[in-house]
Amino acid sequence: MNLRPSWILLQDEPSTLSDDIRVLDLYKGRDIGWVSQMNFLLDEYASEGMTVLDPFAGLGTTLLASGLRGLTTKGFEIEATRVELGNRRLQEAGVSQHAEILHADSRKMPLMRESIDLILTSVPYFGAERSADEGWTKASGQLYFSRVYEEYLALLEDVVTESARVLRKDHLAVFVAENVMTKEGGFFPVAWDLARLMGKHLQLKEERVLVYPHNLKNLDREIRHDSHQTDRRHEYVLIGSKRLSDLDGTANEA
Numbered sequence: 001m002n003l004r005p006s007w008i009l010l011q012d013e014p015s016t017l018s019d020d021i022r023v024l025d026l027y028k029g030r031d032i033g034w035v036s037q038m039n040f041l042l043d044e045y046a047s048e049g050m051t052v053l054d055p056f057a058g059l060g061t062t063l064l065a066s067g068l069r070g071l072t073t074k075g076f077e078i079e080a081t082r083v084e085l086g087n088r089r090l091q092e093a094g095v096s097q098h099a100e101i102l103h104a105d106s107r108k109m110p111l112m113r114e115s116i117d118l119i120l121t122s123v124p125y126f127g128a129e130r131s132a133d134e135g136w137t138k139a140s141g142q143l144y145f146s147r148v149y150e151e152y153l154a155l156l157e158d159v160v161t162e163s164a165r166v167l168r169k170d171h172l173a174v175f176v177a178e179n180v181m182t183k184e185g186g187f188f189p190v191a192w193d194l195a196r197l198m199g200k201h202l203q204l205k206e207e208r209v210l211v212y213p214h215n216l217k218n219l220d221r222e223i224r225h226d227s228h229q230t231d232r233r234h235e236y237v238l239i240g241s242k243r244l245s246d247l248d249g250t251a252n253e254a
């Protein structure tokens with residue numbers, strides 16, 4: 001039997017975000033992921049002809065990785081400036097014909113149910129504490145605005161529910177998340193709560209751990225608080241599939 005490794009050590013990746021896009025971004029690209037991480041997950045879970053969706057598109061890393069291998073890919077992003085910058089990045093990479101970020105709140109995706117073959121995303125961090133004062137759009141669904149953990153989880157659950165609606169039968173939703181340290185030295189179990197939410201709306205299939213080679217001292221202190229007791233070099237990949245009982249759910253149908 002060909003067993004998949006339950007944890008994966010990724011290689012450090014030089015930034016794939018151009019300086020002009022990073023400078024214009026409201027968060028200076030601090031929360032942008034690695035193409036190699038998405039490549040690893042696409043190798044495992046995507047196949048030719050699939051349509052891939054990222055409900056938290058950001059500056060389009062998932063779409064870039066998917067687009068470069070010829071897959072049709074869409075993303076939703078609630079922050080308008082990021083939609084523009086992300087699409088510029090996709091255009092510069094030459095994949096914009098089949099990769100596009102749309103301006104939408106993923107709690108209500110402008111998609112027919114069962115129209116997506118693979119959902120692949122990194123969820124917004126809890127504790128990013130962005131605000132409209134810094135230029136971010138005042139959007140009620142923006143997870144980065146949540147200051148109360150339970151409110152953040154409620155928004156996240158709405159997106160998980162929508163993901164289950166748009167996913168095709170037996171197809172996979174792959175969410176990457178990490179537990180988040182508090183300034184006081186505790187932690188919010190984001191990844192574990194997300195797994196619980198996924199278990200409500202999808203069939204949980206698998207969990208895997210991604211391990212990073214970087215040094216904590218090189219990381220952004222705004223996201224990774226000083227009170228860490230360890231070097232925090234892992235996050236979770238949570239995989240769920242569309243359950244048969246979800247198939248007749250039409251609650252969010254337009």
Ligand SMILES: C[S@@+](CC[C@H](N)C(=O)[O-])C[C@H]1O[C@@H](n2cnc3c(N)ncnc32)[C@H](O)[C@@H]1O
Nearest residue numbers: 032033056058059060061078105106141142143
């Ligand atoms: C961790 S970032 C994603 C970064 C992305 N993986 C990349 O590397 O480009 C999460 C993104 O989710 C967006 N977001 C937050 N709430 C959202 C919502 N309700 N609908 C759509 N996008 C949302 C944020 O604005 C942010 O850009």
